[in-house]
Amino acid sequence: MKNNTKPVSGRTGWAGFLAGVFIAGTVLIGVPPSCGNTGGEPVTYRVFVGGMISGAENTDSFTNLRGWSITLDEAYTVVGPIYFYSNESVPLADGGHRGGFIKSANACPAHAQFDKGEVLGEVREQYVVDLLAGEFFDMGVRTGVAGMVRLFEVHLHPPGKVNVSGGHTGVEVLGGETVFVKGRAVKDEETVEFIGNFSIPDEEVLRIVEQIPAEAPLVSVDGGEARVYLKIKLDVWFANVDFSSLTVEDESGCFIIDEESQAYLALLSGMRSRYSYVLEGEGGAQ
Amino acid sequence: MKRLSSLEKSRKAGLKVNAGFLCTVLFPLFLMLGACVSEDTAGKGDLVLAVGGGKALQDGFPYNEGGVELAFVDGWTLEFTKYVVVIGDVVLRDPASSRIAGDLPEPVGLDMKAGGGDDSDLGTIPGLPAKRLDIEFSFLKASAKAENLNVDDDDWDRMVSGGLSYLIEGVATKDGTSIHFSLGLSVADHYYDCINGKDGTKGIAIESNKTTGAYIYAHAVHLFWDSLTSGDETLRFDAFAAVANEDGLVTEEDLLLQDLTDLRDADGQPLRDANGNRVYYNDGGLLPPDSLNLKAFVERAARDGVHFNGVGLCRVESLE
Numbered sequence: 001m002k003n004n005t006k007p008v009s010g011r012t013g014w015a016g017f018l019a020g021v022f023i024a025g026t027v028l029i030g031v032p033p034s035c036g037n038t039g040g041e042p043v044t045y046r047v048f049v050g051g052m053i054s055g056a057e058n059t060d061s062f063t064n065l066r067g068w069s070i071t072l073d074e075a076y077t078v079v080g081p082i083y084f085y086s087n088e089s090v091p092l093a094d095g096g097h098r099g100g101f102i103k104s105a106n107a108c109p110a111h112a113q114f115d116k117g118e119v120l121g122e123v124r125e126q127y128v129v130d131l132l133a134g135e136f137f138d139m140g141v142r143t144g145v146a147g148m149v150r151l152f153e154v155h156l157h158p159p160g161k162v163n164v165s166g167g168h169t170g171v172e173v174l175g176g177e178t179v180f181v182k183g184r185a186v187k188d189e190e191t192v193e194f195i196g197n198f199s200i201p202d203e204e205v206l207r208i209v210e211q212i213p214a215e216a217p218l219v220s221v222d223g224g225e226a227r228v229y230l231k232i233k234l235d236v237w238f239a240n241v242d243f244s245s246l247t248v249e250d251e252s253g254c255f256i257i258d259e260e261s262q263a264y265l266a267l268l269s270g271m272r273s274r275y276s277y278v279l280e281g282e283g284g285a286q
Numbered sequence: 287m288k289r290l291s292s293l294e295k296s297r298k299a300g301l302k303v304n305a306g307f308l309c310t311v312l313f314p315l316f317l318m319l320g321a322c323v324s325e326d327t328a329g330k331g332d333l334v335l336a337v338g339g340g341k342a343l344q345d346g347f348p349y350n351e352g353g354v355e356l357a358f359v360d361g362w363t364l365e366f367t368k369y370v371v372v373i374g375d376v377v378l379r380d381p382a383s384s385r386i387a388g389d390l391p392e393p394v395g396l397d398m399k400a401g402g403g404d405d406s407d408l409g410t411i412p413g414l415p416a417k418r419l420d421i422e423f424s425f426l427k428a429s430a431k432a433e434n435l436n437v438d439d440d441d442w443d444r445m446v447s448g449g450l451s452y453l454i455e456g457v458a459t460k461d462g463t464s465i466h467f468s469l470g471l472s473v474a475d476h477y478y479d480c481i482n483g484k485d486g487t488k489g490i491a492i493e494s495n496k497t498t499g500a501y502i503y504a505h506a507v508h509l510f511w512d513s514l515t516s517g518d519e520t521l522r523f524d525a526f527a528a529v530a531n532e533d534g535l536v537t538e539e540d541l542l543l544q545d546l547t548d549l550r551d552a553d554g555q556p557l558r559d560a561n562g563n564r565v566y567y568n569d570g571g572l573l574p575p576d577s578l579n580l581k582a583f584v585e586r587a588a589r590d591g592v593h594f595n596g597v598g599l600c601r602v603e604s605l606e
Contacts, residue, residue, distance in 0.1 A: 065576055204518035205515065206518075240545075242547075242548070260556070260564065262548040266547035269546065270575065275575055
């Protein structure tokens with residue numbers, strides 16, 4: 001009888017012990033059985049992109065901070081990928097440091113040590129966009145995770161970095177570069193016809209406008225698809241461009257925004273500014 | 287073989303049940319209880335908080351850290367002579383309840399360079415619960431209510447009257463030319479949800495019956511990087527030197543003259559690097575379009591250069 005009971009008793013003890021440790025561990029760590037659940041519902045959404053001028057109905061004329069009245073005749077760019085994140089910029093705990101002490105020390109304002117949260121939605125392709133079209137360009141329907149987009153990032157690579165989608169006429173105008181702009185600027189008695197066709201230098205992350213704050217709901221509207229609108233502020237792109245810095249003309253007498261000019265660095269700065277991009281969502285409360 | 291009586295059987299069975307009960311229920315409860323109790327009844331500890339500026343503040347440029355030399359690419363050497371900051375509203379909170387566990391509420395002004403650049407004591411917070419606590423603090427504009435710990439009286443008057451939160455001075459030298467700088471920066475920010483740079487965790491663990499040390503790191507090297515984002519930074523001083531006055535002094539007001547979209551040298555020509563390319567400061571798209579000047583850039587660099595316990599980052603909100 002003694003031999004009959006001991007093994008049973010022993011199994012009960014070890015199983016109980018292991019079960020106890022498991023239960024205790026589960027409770028202590030606070031990991032429910034559904035720990036892998038992201039908590040977000042799937043959502044079908046449509047992304048639109050278009051140019052705009054801050055506080056204006058029109059999209060083609062404005063006055064910048066340097067006193068130039070600018071009229072744009074053409075403005076094309078290529079946009080994408082775009083990522084929509086769930087977090088504000090939150091410092092990343094445990095493991096966020098890149099490499100050694102020195103490198104991580106100055107990785108503060110940007111990407112390396114910050115937690116962007118969950119990717120709620122993304123546009124993985126590039127699209128050529130006519131920024132003066134006066135209407136938003138439809139990038140199509142996608143699926144993602146419902147939630148509030150609190151951060152997004154916009155990639156501004158030359159066409160072909162990833163797949164260029166949509167049937168665009170602007171791709172020829174771009175000539176393999178990220179941006180094409182053409183117009184005239186007037187200040188006092190001076191009128192400058194200008195043209196710009198260039199890409200952001202391929203250095204580090206210059207071609208990515210990171211951590212742009214947002215408060216845009218990516219949620220279903222009446223059971224239908226969600227809609228998010230990426231607005232590109234052309235007045236911020238050109239905010240600090242001084243057209244008197246242009247000295248190189250083409251055959252037609254049009255000044256070229258060349259890499260030596262202030263106009264180039266100012267336009268580059270504007271294209272990279274987080275103030276140039278606004279994300280709005282069309283959706284009700286979740 | 288001795289047969290067990292029914293009483294003995296019952297007793298044995300009871301013991302088995304009790305053993306199972308102990309293992310399955312009481313032991314986990316003991317663990318849970320132990321964990322809970324240990325956090326709240328583990329005693330008290332003190333926190334000594336210091337502030338420092340790192341090797342750059344101690345040694346100037348170039349300096350060596352971890353086998354890496356940090357030097358200006360445009361040939362300047364640099365020594366700091368003053369690095370005054372105003373810090374206050376230090377608060378430690380219980381992360382679960384957000385209740386204040388201890389604080390150093392009164393703002394203090396101190397010159398981090400006065401002691402040679404080594405870490406300077408901000409104060410001690412005694413009697414903290416021995417557990418992990420969240421930490422927050424602020425860099426503030428100097429005011430009459432702040433205590434001046436070791437700042438020169440004239441400098442302190444300048445900071446209070448000018449509403450400055452930093453006063454950074456030193457001298458940079460290149461090819462026999464010396465440029466003195468005196469930069470009064472006016473930024474006020476609240477740092478919270480800090481990550482501990484020592485171990486990558488959030489906040490700081492207060493040890494029981496001991497004094498735990500921690501420090502706020504106003505990382506001086508940030509001031510002269512030409513990028514506010516990571517990965518492509520280079521140390522430069524040419525843009526500062528170019529706007530120095532005829533006495534060889536550059537102040538924060540002079541930095542307003544450097545347009546980040548059109549950096550110029552002392553002769554008014556485009557500022558170029560050793561390869562003849564125009565020098566470009568990368569603000570990471572962070573600065574507002576109406577603030578693209580070197581002063582705004584340096585103020586942002588100072589703001590982003592504040593860490594906790596090494597290179598631990600905090601969330602930051604402007605107090606302006």
